[in-house]
Every structure is written in structure tokens, then in C-alpha cells.
Amino acid sequence: MIALRTLCPLLVVAGLALIPAFTSANTTLNFLVFALIVALSAQGWNILAGYGGQFSFGHAAFFGLGAYGTALAQARFGINPWVAFAAGIGLAALAGTVIGYLSFRAGLRGSYFTLVTLAFAEVFRILFNAASFTGGAAGVLVKLDVRPENFQFASRSVFYWVVLGIVALVLLLTMRLERSRFGAWLIAIRENEAAAKALGVDVLMVKLQAIALSAAITGAAGGLYVQYFLYLDANIGFGPWISVETLMAAIIGGAGTALGPVLGALALHGLGQLTKGIAGGTPGIDLVLFGALLILAVAFMRDGIIGRLRRLLVWGRR
Amino acid sequence: MLSPDIILAAVLNGLMNGAIYALIALGLTLVYGVLHIINFAHGATLTAAMFVVFIAFTVFGIDPFVMIPAMALGFFGVGYALQRFVVGPAAQGSDNNVLLITLGLSIMIENGLLAVFHSDTRSIDVPYGFSSFDLGFTFLSVPKVAGFGVSLAVALVLWVILIRTDTGKAIRAVARERMGAELAGIDVEHIFAVTFGLGAATVAIAACLLMPTFYVSPRIGNAFVLVAFTIVVLGGMGSIPGAVTGALIVGIIESVSGLFLDESLGQLGIFILFILVLLLRPTGLFGART
Amino acid sequence: MTKLINRRTLLAGSTMVATTVAMPGILRAAEPPTVKVGVIQPVTGALAYDGQQGQIGAEAAIKAINDAGGIKSLGGAKIEMVFGDARSTPEGGTAEVERMAAAEVSAIVGGFASPICLAASQAASRYDLPYLVDVGVADSIITRGLKNTFRFGPGFGIVAQTGLDNLVKINDAAGKPAKTVVIVHEDGLFGAGLAKLLQAELPKRGFEILDTIAHPTPSRDMSNVALQIKAKNPDLVIPSSYYGEMVLLMRTLQQQHIKPKGIYCILNGAASNFRFVKEFPDAAQYLMDCNHWHDPRKPVAEALRKTVEASGKFWTYNIPMNYSSMVILADAIERAGSTDRLKIIEALNSSTFAGHIMPYGPTKFVGGQNQGAAPVNTQVQAGDIKVIYPTDFADAKVVYPYPA
Known part of the structure; x- marks a missing residue:
């Protein structure tokens, strides 16, 4: 079983990495890039919520800060995009720490934490929409200048590999985390915070580290978004859509599993394409179908795709 | 500087808006208090109810205020059925799943409405839409004042139902101690569904009160849900008096801060209040620590 | 006139050929190849209304072009629409561009909102795919130096400038009744940008x-x-403001008995919208707007408006703008005599097409921006929307200041 656990993610990443060798269709690559950006965002969410049990509904705050950090550092200060990307990640991690410090110290748990994250994301959205430094409502444009040192690539495949590389890196990190002491503490807090505390776990510290890491990863997703689409405004960066996509991907795939968010994002976006394909002309019908399939998926996969797969495996061995 | 007349007018206006928010928040807080879930389909339910009111008026000529009893009953049934036959069974007891299912429902409802009604913004022109009470310093819109009254009356009725009736007592029992209630022979699934139904009914009434002065489009419900969350938190999750008081406070703050800050940043005021309440007194004004 | 005759004869000719060839049952082989054109509109999500209106315009244009014999330089090739829903998001628009590029469209029309236009035109530039922006007013759409991007309508700067100029003219002609102004704007790209411009420009023109x-x-x-x-x-x-808020504001003003000397909008979501005018005629009365509007002198425009209204839809500017963008594109393909993307871009750059239904005169793209594009002033009068400015094709006189 342990071997399978390591093997599966490897196979998934390898399979994904080979796709550009079989298809040069940019439609497919574009679809995959966006799905993987959502996957990365969901991987970030998964650290805090999946493993740590701190259910955020405001990861848009981190996505947006990562994106704005990346974009503004280039557009306002002329910093190299790769460095700007790192700055964006740093900014998101910092915001995660501050938000975490404020809310965890106040003892916010469960739905209360969920709601406070939602509110923080909204505050950022309103502020970034109004401030002139951020470009206000007009948003920020990253200058189109296709050079690798600019984090812009002529070929969609290269960008795809970069995104996939980061996703794989986070996947590895998450798998290590599962087996680390930090990971054990985090899971202990999820299962029973009081008991973890009684056992001597520094609950606040562990939660803070988790939210910083989580925010950094989701921030990276934001940075990638802006490098790919080269345009950003407050509703894209901080809008509820990304919070929703993020947690849907993670939960559908299987929260608290390393591979879950990646599978979830791919499944979710695949589903979106599928329903778009079958629904035809009338606007809205495809999304109705999508919503229905989402409910069915939840009804038949209690612990997400990974949970379903595991049960199938266990059942197969009996 | 702004004259006191304007500020007083803004306060009155805030109170009337707050009363509508109260109805929307009531449903949310009730469902949260009993089922411990955040219903993300709340906004879409509101939109759907508004479309029903719109159809009733434009096709059959039925006044929104006359629709109130029918809407409340009808949506109670819809809410009951949704929880009993969709949300409950599909969630299999996992809160994460409830979240996804209510999200899925809201996507379905919103886009179903989009497919049927298209995305036009629609409003109805009731005969009393522009009539107002002249207070000298301002004009109070008649439909808004009526909405204010109905809204508070509904909250009172709901409160009486919870305190006086057997079902109400069962709801409160389930809210407090689910296992115990189950052992005492209360049909918890039924109570969950009743609660969900009550939530839908309050939102349906809110739709009747909104339509004479507002408009409807397939996504409009969301505009009210975020503010309803704030109110629920401010009043204490699960508390009905809290929701009503919180709603009136938020209505006034929104209105007055809009005067001084401007409308966009006025929204910021609400969220900052929301964060402060959560950080400083997460149980809200009326909530008891669980 | 000769063109018309040619078109007719050609049309008659091709139908004859088609019927004769159809007899042995190989109709398909004999049909001229189609030209695929992408139409991107946000028909779901927050902007769905505008997207659906835009789609009506594009479809009407394609029907008109095909009914008139298609692209003659390509043997009467019909235009085949490849429609894409941008879902009101930039990434939705980008995904559709990718799909359309793979479906080998020759050009793309649409986008509506500036963020969608920005992202979609950029994605299209990777394939040298001509992209004709229908509405998107952000000036940055054109100033990025993308060779494939064209905008038929006016940008933000032009609209605001014209709006201000006309406001001064209208005010002066009435004996300068207005000196003080309150600006109300939505806080998004369009409202906030406009407010900034107004704040800089109005004082220079004597308004406080x-x-x-x-x-x-x-x-x-x-x-509030x-x-x-x-x-x-x-x-x-x-x-x-956009439609919903503007209607709310006007209804509230009426209900509160607030009557300024004039309400002058620029790019307003409701002031040139027949739904508002029909549903709340009192609240809408005398509302002035400086906005995109079709040319009421052109019979095709008025005929289209009648068709749209007969189908139970409301007439909005999205329809003539998309219609016009599509016929301009068809003309460019006609002149390019090819579905080659670079040749179409070239043909767009040399376009002098005047057969569109907006009041812009012959088309002339400089750096992608159509130079003649300008908004017009309209006013709601007795349940109708009338053009009040420019005077050479106005169909009504302005009522200003409002009668007490």
C-alpha cells in the first residue's frame, strides 16, 4: 500500500508531463494549464484545511496577493518576473501568517474561521479595487514580452511544464509532510485540537506554519495565473470564484490526501468541458448539468476521488 | 457638512433595508444553528423566489404582498424536500459534502434560471411602487415601510414558533444536543428538513418584500448573502433575536457609512466590522458559547 | 449598383448550379467551402445579458451576409459561426480562443467586456488570428501594440471627450443653466475610469x-x-452605472422627488435601454446619454431593430456594434480573397468599409483603432430613445433644462 501511495503520484505526474509529446493542440494545453493552476491553489488549501482541518473560504486572499505581488513588482518596480513571482509568494505567505495570527489567537475555529477568511478576501478585493497603486478597477497588465527570462514562453508546452513542475514539487512536499512530525501534529490538531494541545503540541505555531505554507502555495497559483493571462483585476484576484474552485477541487479529489487536489481539479475541469460539450446552445444548461453532476459525485464519493479509489482497492483485495 | 435631516433619513433607510436583511439572515442563522452547516444555496433560493414573485405579478397580476402566505408555504415545502431528499442523503453526514452540495445546488438554480429567463434584469411596476409618506425632511417609500413591518412580524412569528410549539421545541433540542434529541425520540432528519424549510420560507417572504422596489436577475441573490453572513456572525450564529438586531445594526451602519465614506468603501465598513466581531467576540451579540 | 446586380446574378447562378448538381445527390461536394468565424460573448455569468445581446447582432450579420451570397471572392463561401461562451471571465475568453484557433477560424469577433477582450485578443495574437473587439472600451486594448487586434467602436478616451464636448454644447445652447455637478459611478473599470476623467476635465469647462x-x-x-x-x-x-443600479437610482430619485435640471450620462447601462424606458417611462423621461448607438439614417439598422423587437427582444447598442463588426470583417475577407489570417489582418488595415450600421463613416483603422468611431447623444423622450446629437442625424431636439 505504501509503495502504491508513492507510485500513484509519480505515475500521474509522469503521465501529465508526457501529454505535450502526444498532442500539440493548444486547446488541450490551455485547458491543462488552467486546471493545474487551480490544482496548485487547491494543494495550498489542502495543507491548511485537508490536513489541518482549518476550513478556509477565503483562499482568494492568497491567490490574489500572489498574483498582485507578481504583477505589481514587474509593472511598478520593473523587477524581473521570476523574482516578482517569488515576491508574490512571499507576500501571500506573509498575509497568511498575519491573518492566521489574528484569527487563531482569537480562537476562531470551524465555521467562524471559515467566515473570517471569507471576510478578509472581500476586504482585499474592495481595497485593491479602489487603490490607485494597484491599478484600481482597471487592473494591471503585464507587458507582453515573450522571453524565458521574462517568465513568458512562446510555446504553451513550456509554460505547462513549468506549472506541472511546481505542482509536482508541492506534491512531493505534501507527501513528505504526511510522514513528518509537523504533518502528524497538523493531523492531530484536525482530529482533536484539545488533545493535541494536551500532548504538548504548540497548536498556534503549527497552525501558523500551516497557513503560511498554504498561503504561499496558493499565492504561487495566483502568480502563475497572472504570468499566463498577463491581466489581473481585483475580481479575478480576490473574487469568490477562486476560493470556490480551490476548495471544490480539493474536496472532490479528496481533502487530506496528497494527490486529491490535483485529481479533483482535473476532474472538475474535465467535467466542465464535458457538460459544455453535451449541453449545446442554451446558455446555462451546461452549468446546470455541472451542478447536478457535482452533487451526484459528492453523493457517491464521500471522501472524494481518492477515498473512492482506496475503497475500491481495499474491496478488490478482500 | 451633512445636515442632521440627511443623517436621520439615512438611518431610517438603513433600518428598512436592515429589516429585509434580517429575513434573509434568519434563514441562514436557523439552518446554521440546527444543522451546523452554512447553506451556500441560500442566495440562489432567494433569486428563485424573486423570479416566482415576478412571474406571479406579470403573468397573473398577483401583488407581491398578497403572495406572501403562498410563497412561504410553497418554499417551506421546497426547502423541506431539498434537505430530506437531496442534501441530507447526498451529504452522508459530512459537513464538507454539505458545502459542496449546497454549492452545486446554487450553480444549478442560478444557471437554470439563466437558461429559462435569460440574463435580463427584470423588475415589476406595482401601483404603489412610487408612493411615499412625506415626513417633511424625507420621503419614506410605502412598500419599504410595509416590508419593514412584515419582516419584523415574520421574525416574531418564527420566534414564537420556536418557543411555543412542539416542533419549535424539538428544533431547539436538536440544535442544542443532537444525540440527546435522537434518544428522546425526536425524528432528527424530519427536524433538519423542517429547519431547512423554514429557512427557505423566510427567504421567500424576503423575495416578496424586495420585488416592489428592487429587481431580479439570475445572480442577484448573492448580493444579499454576504451581508447576511455578516449579520449572522454579528448576531451570534443560530440566534434569532441576534439576527434581527444584527441586521438592523448592519443596515444603519451600511447606510450611514455610505454617506461619509461613499458607497463602495462603505461596504468595507461592513466587512471590517465583521472581522472585528469575529476576532473580539466570535459568539456575536446574542450567541452563547457552545 | 453594378455590385448589386452582380450579387443578384451570382446568387441566382449559384442556386441554379446547386439545384442541378443536387439532382445526382452530390450536393455536399459542390457546395462552396465555408469560412469559419469565431464569435466570443459572455453569455453566462455576470455579463450574460450583454453577451446574449451581442450574439444576436453577430448572428443577424452572418445571416444577412450568407443570404446575400456569402463571400463572393471565395466562390460564395458561407460564413460559419463558431460560437464561444466566455463565461464572463478572461480565462473563459482565452479558452474559447484556443478552441477556435484549433477549429481553424479565420478571425474572431466580440468579447464585450474589457478584461475579456484584453485576454482573448492576446491569446489570439499567438496565432496571428485577427480579433475584432466589439465593445470593450478600455484604451489599453489598443495601446498594447498587438497587430491582430482591431476595435471598431470608440475607446474610453474618445467617448469621454465627446461626451464632455457635447455636454458643454448642450448646456451653452440652453443658456448655461448648469454650473454644479454630482458624479455617480460604479466602482469597476468603466465607472471609476470615467469618474477620474470627469474630475479632471469638468472644472476646465466651467463646472463645479x-x-x-x-x-x-x-x-x-x-x-443613500x-x-x-x-x-x-x-x-x-x-x-x-450598469443597468440594475441605474434603474434603482432613477426610481429612488423619482420616489424622493429629487429633480435636478438635467441627468447626463456617459456610457450608461440603462439610459439607452428600451427595457428601462418601457417599464418605467416616468423615471426614464428626459434622461440624456452619450453612448454607442446605431445610425438611425441607415435603413438596414432600422430594419434590424424592427426584426429584433418583433422577436420580443429589446434593442441595445450591443446588437448594431456586433452586426457592424461582423460585416466589416466579412468585407475584409472578401477583399483578402482568402481565409489566410495575415491577409485578413492586412485587409482590415486597409479597410474603408462604410456599409456598417453605426454613425462612424468609412472605416479606417490606425493602430487597430477605428478612427471615425464616436458615440452619439440620446435622450429618452415620451417612451422612445431619440438621437439628439450630432445634429446632422438627430431625430429629436434636446429637452434641457428639464421642464419643471
Whole structure:
């Protein structure tokens, strides 16, 4: 079983990495890039919520800060995009720490934490929409200048590999985390915070580290978004859509599993394409179908795709 | 500087808006208090109810205020059925799943409405839409004042139902101690569904009160849900008096801060209040620590 | 005239060929190849209404072109629409561009909102795919130096400039009744940008700005805005809001008995919208707007309007703008005599097409921007929307200041 656990993610990443060798269709690559950006965002969410049990509904705050950090550092200060990307990640991690410090110290748990994250994301959205430094409502444009040192690539495949590389890196990190002491503490807090505390776990510290890491990863997703689409405004960066996509991907795939968010994002976006394909002309019908399939998926996969797969495996061995 | 007349007018206006928010928040807080879930389909339910009111008026000529009893009953049934036959069974007891299912429902409802009604913004022109009470310093819109009254009356009725009736007592029992209630022979699934139904009914009434002065489009419900969350938190999750008081406070703050800050940043005021309440007194004004 | 005859004869000829060839049952082989054209509109999500209106315009144009014999230089090739829903998001638009590029469209028309246009045109530039922006007013769409991107309608700067110029003219002609102004705007790209321009320009033209009020979209209530207007008591209110908020504001002003000397909008979401005018004629009466509007002198435009209204839809500017963009593109393909993307870009650059239905005169793209594009002034009068400016094709006289 342990071997399978390591093997599966490897196979998934390898399979994904080979796709550009079989298809040069940019439609497919574009679809995959966006799905993987959502996957990365969901991987970030998964650290805090999946493993740590701190259910955020405001990861848009981190996505947006990562994106704005990346974009503004280039557009306002002329910093190299790769460095700007790192700055964006740093900014998101910092915001995660501050938000975490404020809310965890106040003892916010469960739905209360969920709601406070939602509110923080909204505050950022309103502020970034109004401030002139951020470009206000007009948003920020990253200058189109296709050079690798600019984090812009002529070929969609290269960008795809970069995104996939980061996703794989986070996947590895998450798998290590599962087996680390930090990971054990985090899971202990999820299962029973009081008991973890009684056992001597520094609950606040562990939660803070988790939210910083989580925010950094989701921030990276934001940075990638802006490098790919080269345009950003407050509703894209901080809008509820990304919070929703993020947690849907993670939960559908299987929260608290390393591979879950990646599978979830791919499944979710695949589903979106599928329903778009079958629904035809009338606007809205495809999304109705999508919503229905989402409910069915939840009804038949209690612990997400990974949970379903595991049960199938266990059942197969009996 | 702004004259006191304007500020007083803004306060009155805030109170009337707050009363509508109260109805929307009531449903949310009730469902949260009993089922411990955040219903993300709340906004879409509101939109759907508004479309029903719109159809009733434009096709059959039925006044929104006359629709109130029918809407409340009808949506109670819809809410009951949704929880009993969709949300409950599909969630299999996992809160994460409830979240996804209510999200899925809201996507379905919103886009179903989009497919049927298209995305036009629609409003109805009731005969009393522009009539107002002249207070000298301002004009109070008649439909808004009526909405204010109905809204508070509904909250009172709901409160009486919870305190006086057997079902109400069962709801409160389930809210407090689910296992115990189950052992005492209360049909918890039924109570969950009743609660969900009550939530839908309050939102349906809110739709009747909104339509004479507002408009409807397939996504409009969301505009009210975020503010309803704030109110629920401010009043204490699960508390009905809290929701009503919180709603009136938020209505006034929104209105007055809009005067001084401007409308966009006025929204910021609400969220900052929301964060402060959560950080400083997460149980809200009326909530008891669980 | 010769063109018309040619078209007719060609049309008759091709039908004859088609029927004769159809007899042995190989109709398909004999049909001229189609030209695929992408149409991107946000038909779901927040902007769905505008997207669906835009789609009506593009479809009407394609039907008209095909009914008139298609692209003659390509043997009467019919235009085949490849439609894409941008889902009101930039990434939705980008995904559709990728799909269309793979489906080998020759060009793309549409986008509506500036963020969608920015992202979609950029994605299209990777394939040298001509992209004709239908509405998107952000100036940055054109200033990025993308060779494939064209905008038929006016950009933000031009609209604001024209709007201000015409406001001064209207005010001067009435004996300068308005001196003070309150600006109301939605806090998004379009409203906030416009407010900034107005704040800089209005004082230069002798107006005093008493207040600038921003509001979010959607707003739950506009009573506060109305109260502030009441408190400041300006001569003129300049609102830039989307449909829902504008209707709410006007209804509240009516209900609160607030009557400024004039309400002058620029790019307003409701002031040139027949739904508002029909549903609340009293609240809409005398509302002035500087906006995109079709050329009422052109019979094709009026005929299209009748068709749209007969189908139970409301007439909005999205329809003629998309219609026009599509016929301009068809003309470019016609002149390019090819579905080659670079040749179409070249043909667009040399376009002098005047057969569109907007009041812009012959098309001339410089750096992608159509030079003749300009907004017009309209006013709601007795349940109809009339053009009041420019005077050479106005169909009504302005009523200003408002009668008491």
C-alpha cells in the first residue's frame, strides 16, 4: 500500500508531463494549464484545511496577493518576473501568517474561521479595487514580452511544464509532510485540537506554519495565473470564484490526501468541458448539468476521488 | 457638512433595508444553528423566489404582498424536500459534502434560471411602487415601510414558533444536543428538513418584500448573502433575536457609512466590522458559547 | 449598383448550379467551402445579458451576409459561426480562443467586456488570428501594440471627450443653466475610469464638482446615493452605472422627488435601454446619454431593430456594434480573397468599409483603432430613445433644462 501511495503520484505526474509529446493542440494545453493552476491553489488549501482541518473560504486572499505581488513588482518596480513571482509568494505567505495570527489567537475555529477568511478576501478585493497603486478597477497588465527570462514562453508546452513542475514539487512536499512530525501534529490538531494541545503540541505555531505554507502555495497559483493571462483585476484576484474552485477541487479529489487536489481539479475541469460539450446552445444548461453532476459525485464519493479509489482497492483485495 | 435631516433619513433607510436583511439572515442563522452547516444555496433560493414573485405579478397580476402566505408555504415545502431528499442523503453526514452540495445546488438554480429567463434584469411596476409618506425632511417609500413591518412580524412569528410549539421545541433540542434529541425520540432528519424549510420560507417572504422596489436577475441573490453572513456572525450564529438586531445594526451602519465614506468603501465598513466581531467576540451579540 | 446586380446574378447562378448538381445527390461536394468565424460573448455569468445581446447582432450579420451570397471572392463561401461562451471571465475568453484557433477560424469577433477582450485578443495574437473587439472600451486594448487586434467602436478616451464636448454644447445652447455637478459611478473599470476623467476635465469647462459617489455592482440599495444628491442639490447629475443600479437610482430619485435640471450620462447601462424606458417611462423621461448607438439614417439598422423587437427582444447598442463588426470583417475577407489570417489582418488595415450600421463613416483603422468611431447623444423622450446629437442625424431636439 505504501509503495502504491508513492507510485500513484509519480505515475500521474509522469503521465501529465508526457501529454505535450502526444498532442500539440493548444486547446488541450490551455485547458491543462488552467486546471493545474487551480490544482496548485487547491494543494495550498489542502495543507491548511485537508490536513489541518482549518476550513478556509477565503483562499482568494492568497491567490490574489500572489498574483498582485507578481504583477505589481514587474509593472511598478520593473523587477524581473521570476523574482516578482517569488515576491508574490512571499507576500501571500506573509498575509497568511498575519491573518492566521489574528484569527487563531482569537480562537476562531470551524465555521467562524471559515467566515473570517471569507471576510478578509472581500476586504482585499474592495481595497485593491479602489487603490490607485494597484491599478484600481482597471487592473494591471503585464507587458507582453515573450522571453524565458521574462517568465513568458512562446510555446504553451513550456509554460505547462513549468506549472506541472511546481505542482509536482508541492506534491512531493505534501507527501513528505504526511510522514513528518509537523504533518502528524497538523493531523492531530484536525482530529482533536484539545488533545493535541494536551500532548504538548504548540497548536498556534503549527497552525501558523500551516497557513503560511498554504498561503504561499496558493499565492504561487495566483502568480502563475497572472504570468499566463498577463491581466489581473481585483475580481479575478480576490473574487469568490477562486476560493470556490480551490476548495471544490480539493474536496472532490479528496481533502487530506496528497494527490486529491490535483485529481479533483482535473476532474472538475474535465467535467466542465464535458457538460459544455453535451449541453449545446442554451446558455446555462451546461452549468446546470455541472451542478447536478457535482452533487451526484459528492453523493457517491464521500471522501472524494481518492477515498473512492482506496475503497475500491481495499474491496478488490478482500 | 451633512445636515442632521440627511443623517436621520439615512438611518431610517438603513433600518428598512436592515429589516429585509434580517429575513434573509434568519434563514441562514436557523439552518446554521440546527444543522451546523452554512447553506451556500441560500442566495440562489432567494433569486428563485424573486423570479416566482415576478412571474406571479406579470403573468397573473398577483401583488407581491398578497403572495406572501403562498410563497412561504410553497418554499417551506421546497426547502423541506431539498434537505430530506437531496442534501441530507447526498451529504452522508459530512459537513464538507454539505458545502459542496449546497454549492452545486446554487450553480444549478442560478444557471437554470439563466437558461429559462435569460440574463435580463427584470423588475415589476406595482401601483404603489412610487408612493411615499412625506415626513417633511424625507420621503419614506410605502412598500419599504410595509416590508419593514412584515419582516419584523415574520421574525416574531418564527420566534414564537420556536418557543411555543412542539416542533419549535424539538428544533431547539436538536440544535442544542443532537444525540440527546435522537434518544428522546425526536425524528432528527424530519427536524433538519423542517429547519431547512423554514429557512427557505423566510427567504421567500424576503423575495416578496424586495420585488416592489428592487429587481431580479439570475445572480442577484448573492448580493444579499454576504451581508447576511455578516449579520449572522454579528448576531451570534443560530440566534434569532441576534439576527434581527444584527441586521438592523448592519443596515444603519451600511447606510450611514455610505454617506461619509461613499458607497463602495462603505461596504468595507461592513466587512471590517465583521472581522472585528469575529476576532473580539466570535459568539456575536446574542450567541452563547457552545 | 453594378455590385448589386452582380450579387443578384451570382446568387441566382449559384442556386441554379446547386439545384442541378443536387439532382445526382452530390450536393455536399459542390457546395462552396465555408469560412469559419469565431464569435466570443459572455453569455453566462455576470455579463450574460450583454453577451446574449451581442450574439444576436453577430448572428443577424452572418445571416444577412450568407443570404446575400456569402463571400463572393471565395466562390460564395458561407460564413460559419463558431460560437464561444466566455463565461464572463478572461480565462473563459482565452479558452474559447484556443478552441477556435484549433477549429481553424479565420478571425474572431466580440468579447464585450474589457478584461475579456484584453485576454482573448492576446491569446489570439499567438496565432496571428485577427480579433475584432466589439465593445470593450478600455484604451489599453489598443495601446498594447498587438497587430491582430482591431476595435471598431470608440475607446474610453474618445467617448469621454465627446461626451464632455457635447455636454458643454448642450448646456451653452440652453443658456448655461448648469454650473454644479454630482458624479455617480460604479466602482469597476468603466465607472471609476470615467469618474477620474470627469474630475479632471469638468472644472476646465466651467463646472463645479460638488461630490463624486462610487457604488459597487451589484448594489442592494441606491437610496443613500439619492440622499447625497439631495443634500448637495446639484444642477446636473452625471451617473455611470450598469443597468440594475441605474434603474434603482432613477426610481429612488423619482420616489424622493429629487429633480435636478438635467441627468447626463456617459456610457450608461440603462439610459439607452428600451427595457428601462418601457417599464418605467416616468423615471426614464428626459434622461440624456452619450453612448454607442446605431445610425438611425441607415435603413438596414432600422430594419434590424424592427426584426429584433418583433422577436420580443429589446434593442441595445450591443446588437448594431456586433452586426457592424461582423460585416466589416466579412468585407475584409472578401477583399483578402482568402481565409489566410495575415491577409485578413492586412485587409482590415486597409479597410474603408462604410456599409456598417453605426454613425462612424468609412472605416479606417490606425493602430487597430477605428478612427471615425464616436458615440452619439440620446435622450429618452415620451417612451422612445431619440438621437439628439450630432445634429446632422438627430431625430429629436434636446429637452434641457428639464421642464419643471
